[in-house]
Amino acid sequence: MNKTLLTLAIALTFPLTAAAFSGGHDPDSDAHHGQRIERLTKELKLTDEQKSQVQAIFKEQHDKAKALHEETHSKLSKVLSPEQLAKLEDLKKQRREHWKHQKGLEKPE
Incomplete structure (x- = not known):
């Protein structure tokens, strides 16, 4: 149950965090x-x-959207382990790179 809930939370949060901003x-x-x-x-x-x-x-x-992103990150940091947070950041980075490639903003490696 907890694993399903966590997966659902990440799945729902991921588009929001990717869309909000990259942290800078x-x-x-x-x-x-x-x-x-x-x-x-x-x-x-x-x-x-x-x-x-x-x-x-x-x-x-x-x-x-920025405030929601920060709130979501804060809540996730209380639920996820440091390793899981690092993996989530990697997933977000991959998603941003994929989005940029799809939009033609950067060349694929």
């Missing part, structure tokens, strides 16, 4: 967010006021 500041993420705002501004013909409001909404959502 990612300049590619900033560029992506800037492009997203500019694309929406152009396609939706946002006013300057709307653009500012959309940016604020996206920033708020990002901050919430």
